[in-house]
Amino acid sequence: MSNEQIGVSHATKRNSRFQSDKDIFLTLWERYQAIIDEDPDIAEVFEAYGDEFKTRYPQYKTFKAMMKDMVGLGDEGRTVAPDTLVINATIQREPDAQWLCELFGKFDPFFVNPIRTYKDNVDGEEQLIVWDGQHTALLLLIVARYGFGLTIEDAQKFKMPTAIYPGKDVAKIRDRFIGFNDGSMSKELDKIDHYDQYVYAVRHNGSKNPWHERMEAIQTGLEENDMFFTHEKFGDNQMAGAISRPSEIFPKRIDKFSVSTLCNVFKYHALSNPDLSVEPLEIDNMSHIFRACEEQGIEVNEDYIQQFVDVLDKVTNNTWKHRQQSKNSKHKKVSDAYTSWRARQGNADTISQRCNQTLVAPTWLCQAVVLAGFKYAVPKFGGNMNYRFTEEELS
Numbered sequence: 001m002s003n004e005q006i007g008v009s010h011a012t013k014r015n016s017r018f019q020s021d022k023d024i025f026l027t028l029w030e031r032y033q034a035i036i037d038e039d040p041d042i043a044e045v046f047e048a049y050g051d052e053f054k055t056r057y058p059q060y061k062t063f064k065a066m067m068k069d070m071v072g073l074g075d076e077g078r079t080v081a082p083d084t085l086v087i088n089a090t091i092q093r094e095p096d097a098q099w100l101c102e103l104f105g106k107f108d109p110f111f112v113n114p115i116r117t118y119k120d121n122v123d124g125e126e127q128l129i130v131w132d133g134q135h136t137a138l139l140l141l142i143v144a145r146y147g148f149g150l151t152i153e154d155a156q157k158f159k160m161p162t163a164i165y166p167g168k169d170v171a172k173i174r175d176r177f178i179g180f181n182d183g184s185m186s187k188e189l190d191k192i193d194h195y196d197q198y199v200y201a202v203r204h205n206g207s208k209n210p211w212h213e214r215m216e217a218i219q220t221g222l223e224e225n226d227m228f229f230t231h232e233k234f235g236d237n238q239m240a241g242a243i244s245r246p247s248e249i250f251p252k253r254i255d256k257f258s259v260s261t262l263c264n265v266f267k268y269h270a271l272s273n274p275d276l277s278v279e280p281l282e283i284d285n286m287s288h289i290f291r292a293c294e295e296q297g298i299e300v301n302e303d304y305i306q307q308f309v310d311v312l313d314k315v316t317n318n319t320w321k322h323r324q325q326s327k328n329s330k331h332k333k334v335s336d337a338y339t340s341w342r343a344r345q346g347n348a349d350t351i352s353q354r355c356n357q358t359l360v361a362p363t364w365l366c367q368a369v370v371l372a373g374f375k376y377a378v379p380k381f382g383g384n385m386n387y388r389f390t391e392e393e394l395s
Helices: 010-018 028-038 042-056 064-068 098-104 134-147 170-180 192-204 210-224 259-272 279-293 302-317 328-342 355-373
Strands: 024-028 086-087 115-122 125-132 161-166
Touching: 010 192, 010 210, 010 302, 024 028, 028 042, 028 086, 028 098, 028 134, 042 098, 042 134, 042 279, 064 086, 064 134, 086 115, 086 134, 098 134, 125 134, 134 161, 192 210, 210 259, 259 279, 279 355, 302 328, 328 355
Parallel strands: 086 125, 115 161
Antiparallel strands: 024 086, 115 125
């Protein structure tokens, strides 16, 4: 089924990039054209930055005149034309158009880093493949087009600095890509960029790294529930099935929230709010509940989750938005219950007035569903999550 067909969810489209174990290679021009196709108005932004560029650098009359101030361009053996490069799209993240605009606005040829490449066969022909620096290559293409007015054909012929790395082990090259992008000299990788690389590392390269395997297993769970992990920079973080909070996906300890715990959260969302994105407090609170179930030996299956959804619907309508104040909203009910609980303590002045939903909500939710008729066992919470609410506070 084509991704363009009506009825295919956005999650399915987003996840489709993980469905092959073959690397995807694109030309630099194809990457550039995809940016324009995605947002045709961005060409006007590039034109505006091009005019500003000409004002800042009147000494550069041609792209060739600027080349002498770019690192590596004194050595012809380390320069190549853009149309000789291909991009490994399973290593290089999706281009960030706003980042390119920002780079164009502060462009300085002295700070252009060489584009990192490796040689390998693509469709039976040896190619020079970009594994780091696609934003640099795209920026130079944009500078040539909008800063110097080069035609599409000429813009693909100028020279840009490259560094050719030895070896063809793509798994090791992925590790290099992550290591090089710490934010000091290039755009720092977001958690979503790490996530994509880890999933590719398992599905394309057979990686046995525990973190890589964790992300691939999470990706499998998301696919099974028509959901996807994303970032606000992609503009789809409010779409159905979107998860953009990374805290539970990337915990500080790999065993803090198990894959099975998260898959139960995914199933809960798919059954309760399939047409909505996942709210931060939803994945936060439900991860704590299902983790506690796992730790206390409570079996959680689809029947368990479905009944939890059905009963919680009577209590909170399965609402999760932060600071939502409607009568049955979970946020309001938990906040009101905490205020009442605090007042019942003999030392209210020593207890924070702020209701920490991460600590308070999981136990409130479990007590509330039991009161509302939930038939299965629920976990008990101790320590700083140990709250005992009255029936009135749970209704």
